[in-house]
Amino acid sequence: MAVAALSRREQNKHDKRARITAAARALFAHKGFAATTTQEIADAAGVAAGTIFTYARTKDDLLILVFHDEMLDVVERARKRALQQPRLRDQAIAFFNEIADYHERDLPLARALMRQLSYVESTDQRALVSQLMRRLTGHLAKLIDAAKATGEVAASRPLTVAARTLFAVYFLHLNGLLNGYLDRAQFERALTADFTLVLAGLAPARAAKSKIQ
Amino acid sequence: MAVAALSRREQNKHDKRARITAAARALFAHKGFAATTTQEIADAAGVAAGTIFTYARTKDDLLILVFHDEMLDVVERARKRALQQPRLRDQAIAFFNEIADYHERDLPLARALMRQLSYVESTDQRALVSQLMRRLTGHLAKLIDAAKATGEVAASRPLTVAARTLFAVYFLHLNGLLNGYLDRAQFERALTADFTLVLAGLAPARAAKSKIQ
DNA sequence: CAAAAATAATGAGCTTACTCATTTTTCTAT
DNA sequence: ATAGAAAAATGAGTAAGCTCATTATTTTTG
Known part of the structure; x- marks a missing residue:
């Protein structure tokens, strides 16, 4: 699996993407897609609002x-x-x-x-x-x-x-x-x-x- | 066609709907759907911004x-x-x-x-x-x-x-x-x-x- | 015709997705 | 180890769809 091959930067990106995705999944399931704001997802994932949009364009x-x-x-x-x-x-x-x-x-x-x-x-x-x-x-x-x-x-x-x-x-x-x-x-x-x-x-x-x- | 049967209120609504639809059609064709704002449609139709939303929910x-x-x-x-x-x-x-x-x-x-x-x-x-x-x-x-x-x-x-x-x-x-x-x-x-x-x-x-x- | 009720229009204001100039972090070369 | 370059994160700011309390218009009632 070449686990060790991930640089620090790649590792960070991977973790952050996982956190954002997990937060979004939980919130969508709990309150629905439309009612979930990107700000909430960012808060739940522990990142700034703008960071969401470096991982997903919309x-x-x-x-x-x-x-x-x-x-x-x-x-x-x-x-x-x-x-x-x-x-x-x-x-x-x-x-x-x-x-x-x-x-x-x-x-x-x-x-x-x-x-x-x-x-x-x-x-x-x-x-x-x-x-x-x-x-x-x-x-x-x-x-x-x-x-x-x-x-x-x-x-x-x-x-x-x-x-x-x-x-x-x-x-x-x-x-x-x-x-x-x-x-x-x-x-x-x-x-x-x-x-x-x-x-x-x-x-x-x-x-x-x-x-x- | 029962043209005379339209009350003043119905006539007004009909006209306004036609103006809004025509304005929207022209603007969508000219600058595209996404680039057209509801404000522009309202202006072109000669109605207030909010009026759009009494004729179309979104x-x-x-x-x-x-x-x-x-x-x-x-x-x-x-x-x-x-x-x-x-x-x-x-x-x-x-x-x-x-x-x-x-x-x-x-x-x-x-x-x-x-x-x-x-x-x-x-x-x-x-x-x-x-x-x-x-x-x-x-x-x-x-x-x-x-x-x-x-x-x-x-x-x-x-x-x-x-x-x-x-x-x-x-x-x-x-x-x-x-x-x-x-x-x-x-x-x-x-x-x-x-x-x-x-x-x-x-x-x-x-x-x-x-x-x- | 006047008053009251019903319906429609208004536009300032709110919410929220998304941007972007700035700052922070990570990588590379010497 | 350090400077400089590259990449990533930040969050205040912007724009636009939509809301809603207020105002205007039309209809109905007496």
Whole structure:
């Protein structure tokens, strides 16, 4: 891990970043994103108000910083939950339901995150979001690939396109859920219906059914 | 049109709203959303600074107000452009390319709009966005329905699910385009690939091809 | 028509994210 | 070890979105 390789300066920066991130995480969870001021975060982290902005260009940046790691965990949990299902469609639904569960635990924060994902300003932020996306669609692609072995998906189908399309469906309906267009039951129904359609396109030609549920 | 039915108070409100919306539209187009202050809008509209906020709860609300009508026009143009194509897939691509063209004319503004669509705060705003969505997916559903006659789409396929799924794909990739994850060429390629997959799921069972482009 | 009630407009003031000139800390070279 | 350079931290200051107590306008009532 090359721990000793950190210079004093690097060590300080690392510690300070960790303190700021931890303080922000605690405050966001406790009083919500909008109600938390950058001054409070600075106080809790033991730094001056201006220091925040050498670690995050904007308050919104903090949101991405804080939740990047947490999201990676959620995606991993989602993968495990998906594997408990035998069929691809149910795997995909379980996968995204786990992520939706996570967001439903703190809706205002999830809304703030969603907003942020729709307006990425810095290159750093874009890199973090890209990493999350790749991780997520990578897991999906693996599930789809495995379904090729069971004959549920035709071998010729492109994995990345399929994974991306499933994610697109989820992304739209998560937006609906977070912005009050859908309740959770409607969200799940929409996900199921749309996934069924997409998976019909993935199925081998001879197995295609003429009726979509 | 029941023009005479407007009371003096309603007439005043209507006029003032129109002045504010027009001023905001001009200023956003001229110097961009972020660079335009609510004070400038108020001055240009000939009202006090506080008056803005009796017509729009936030500056972001103004964005929705201003562009709602414009968007309806764009969707109508998109519909006409789509009808010039014979096949459903190309119709869908043409449809969304028209909308993407519109957004590309003013990327910063489109980004601000996209951000706003991901964080709807007031009921009024939600109603405006819902109306737009319904209009858009309604046109798509009509195109899909027409494709049933040509045999491109199986008669049993659910229109709203299909339209919604196409929109989901577009929505994700527009996000990618506006946030710099995709350039325009990548956007169109992604749209084409994903639409091809979705339409494979819509196709009649016997016509399904084993290879997706 | 006058008084009272309801609605709308006003703009000074507040809050808070963010900036930037200055100061402090750390690193490097001799 | 010390001077000088580079990087980081600081916090007072700024700007702008938004609030709200007050004022003005319109409608309703008697």
